[in-house]
Amino acid sequence: MSPEVRIGLDSVPALRVRAENRAAVRPDGAFVLYWMIAHRRPGWNFALQRAVDWARELGRPLLVLETLRSDHRWASDRLHAFVLGGMADNAAAFARKPVLHHAYVEPDPGAGRGLLAALGGEACVVVTDEFPAYFLPRMVRAAAERVAVRLESVDANGLLPLRAADQAHSRAYLFRRFLQKSLRRHLLERPLPDPLAGVRLPRLARVPEALRRRWPATAAAELRAPAALLATLPIDHTVAPVSGTPGGARAGAARLAHFLRDGLPRYADERGDPAADVASGLSPYLHFGHVGTHQILDALSARDGWTPARIEGTVTGKSSGWWGMERNAEAFLDELVTWRELGYTCAALRPDHASYASLPEWAKATLAAHAKDARTHVYDLDTFAAARTHDPIWNAAQTQLLREGRIHNYLRMLWGKKVLEWSASPEHAAQILIELNDRYALDGRDPNSYSGIYWCLGRFDRPWAPQRPVYGSIRYMSSGNTARKFRLAGYLARYAPAVESRPDRPRQGLLPG
Ligand SMILES: Cc1cc2nc3c(=O)[nH]c(=O)nc-3n(C[C@H](O)[C@H](O)[C@H](O)COP(=O)(O)OP(=O)(O)OC[C@H]3O[C@@H](n4cnc5c(N)ncnc54)[C@H](O)[C@@H]3O)c2cc1C
Known part of the structure; x- marks a missing residue:
């Protein structure tokens, strides 16, 4: 078996393409518009490939509009710097192709409003990325109502098309069984490494003048070295870029x-x-x-x-x-x-996947039964955020998150479990974990942010014995076992919290803020 490579409007599997509105394609539009919002790469990208297919089919130029909003909940220097690095790479990659790449970084909250509808007013068809979490599904639905031509979203998220899943599986082994039955045929339908290789398209010299003035492109040099740009944006400047981890x-x-x-x-x-x-x-x-x-x-x-x-x-x-x-x-x-x-x-x-209510019934029941159990420690969000608990392993994991935007995968599980154990209630624990993970982690705000966080509270897991305080039958993890299992001295030394954030004594009894 060799992977199928098809060219034409059906080169992207139909299961991955979804019409987001009922508007028609306008063949005499000025260009095909690819609105890049999640699959931010110039190759191995079914969404870009679909847009290229449309441009070839209609004989029109291709405009790639890559946008970055400044008004989302966790917008920060850290996340923006990572995305801007990717925009710089894309600008460079598309400069060598018959494609116009317009990188728009929103300077003020809401400044980008109207851009897509305006460009859509000139386009033949709009293609965008399907991403199943955070504000993106809502944003695409809202855009679909405002764009006058057909808007399609394309799923380039994984090896299995999202719509091929028969159900939201409750356990990894059940999903694995499903994959083992059905993934093989989808592996034969892979995206092109470079959907623009050898492609000839009419070129669009620039975005129409009036639109360019109102929504100017960010220059490649600013994308590549964004410090000055970041300083002007209305985003969280307390969460700094991660040095040594460039995006793109x-x-x-x-x-x-x-x-x-x-x-x-x-x-x-x-x-x-x-x-x-x-x-x-x-x-x-x-x-x-x-x-x-x-x-x-x-x-x-x-x-x-x-x-x-x-x-x-x-x-x-x-x-x-x-x-x-x-x-x-x-x-x-x-x-x-x-x-x-x-x-x-x-x-x-499950559109409710980020909410506490989406936990399995057994997990909610056992957590509710133990909600009033005495806690050895209760910390509020600020104490957790500052890595000021009594536990050096937890503090080191949080310090790694603050500095590097990541936590080692094993310690991330322990980190989540202890927030459950040391929060005033399991609902507060979920809120605190989402706030910490999505604010500081480079990979936060992802479907797997909520998988990981809610796994700590029982999702994709089963009840465990014995019942324990606070956890009930949720799987338990302990810092003591972790310390016995691994050589942690190096990790603890490397991620020792800054002196000023060390607690004088554990702050107990505080409710999460
Ligand atoms: C409390 C908690 C929060 C988490 N938050 C996130 C998050 O915000 N974003 C995120 O992508 N993952 C999250 N995870 C899952 C996991 O910790 C990370 O995906 C993994 O540590 C990323 O490191 P890596 O790329 O080096 O992983 P590798 O071990 O190299 O794995 C390769 C890839 O597989 C995927 N993967 C690995 N482990 C998991 C897992 N347990 N669940 C789902 N996918 C996985 C990731 O895409 C990862 O990049 C979380 C886990 C926990 C316990």
Whole structure:
């Protein structure tokens, strides 16, 4: 079996394309518009590929409008710097192609309002990205009502099309079984590494004058070195960019190559060990669409000469064996595909996925039964945020989050569990976790932000014995066991909280603010 490559308006699987309004395509429009909001990469991107298909079909230029809002809840220097790095890479990539890339960074809250409708008024058809979390589904729905031509969203999120999932699976092994039955045929439909390779299109020299004046493009130099631009934006300047972790398709590809060389060979055995730190670090790149999962699978395949013909094919629900790859690659794919896409399909099928109410009934019942249990410590949001609990491991994990926008994957689980244990109620714990994760983590605001946070409170899990205070039958984790299991001295020294944020004594009894 070799992956199918089709050219024409049907090169993108129909299951991945959704009409967001009932307006018609206008063949005599001035250009095809691709509104890039989530799959922010120039290759391995079904949405871009669909827009290219339309441009070729209609013989019209292609305009890529890449926007960045300043008014979303967690907009900060950290997140903006990462996205701007990606916009700089895209500007450079599209400059070599017959495509006009217009990077619009919103200078004031709401300043971008009207841009899409205005450009849509000139376009033949608008294509955008489907992303199942945060404000994006709402934004696309609102845009669809205002755009005068057909607006399509395209799903380039994962190996399994979101609409291929039969249900929001409650456990990873059930979803894995489903994937083992149905993923194989979708692997044959992969996006083109470069949908613009060899493509000839009429060129659009610039965006119409009046629109350009009102919504000017951000210059490539400002995207590449954004410090001055960031300072002018109405976003949270207290959350600083992460030095050494640049955003963008180029940095993402470099991170992938580094991981395949240095991290993957030790992944199966050492992923959980904070001292080894062998995981890929790809989650921010995946979140902002700077890297795609087909791209990762392709790189893995090239490394081992793997093709889908090697799929073992037996439906076991087991986390290794199905792909027919070596054990490190199998372990990595189980995270990248089973766990990641479990969260994506759940988010797509359950609009309430970010709310406490979406927890399974057994989890809500056991947490409610233990809601009034005495807590050894109760901290408020500010104390958690400042890494000022009594627990050095927790404080180190939070310090890593503050400084690097990430937490080592094993400690992230412990970090979440302890917020449940030391919050006034499980509902408060969920709020605090969302606030900390989505404000500071580069990969936050993702379907898997809510998978991970609510996993700490029972989602995708089962009841565990014995019943414990606060947790009830939710799976328990302890700092003591973690300290016994791993060599943490290096991690604790590296991420010791700044002296001024160390507590004089644990602040107890405070309600979350
Ligand atoms: C409390 C809590 C909060 C979390 N918040 C987020 C979040 O905001 N964004 C996010 O992407 N993940 C989140 N996770 C899941 C997981 O911690 C991260 O995906 C992983 O640590 C990212 O590091 P990596 O890219 O090096 O992972 P790797 O081990 O290299 O895995 C490769 C990819 O697989 C996916 N993946 C790995 N582990 C998981 C998992 N447990 N669930 C879902 N997908 C996974 C990610 O896309 C990751 O990039 C959270 C987990 C917990 C317990």
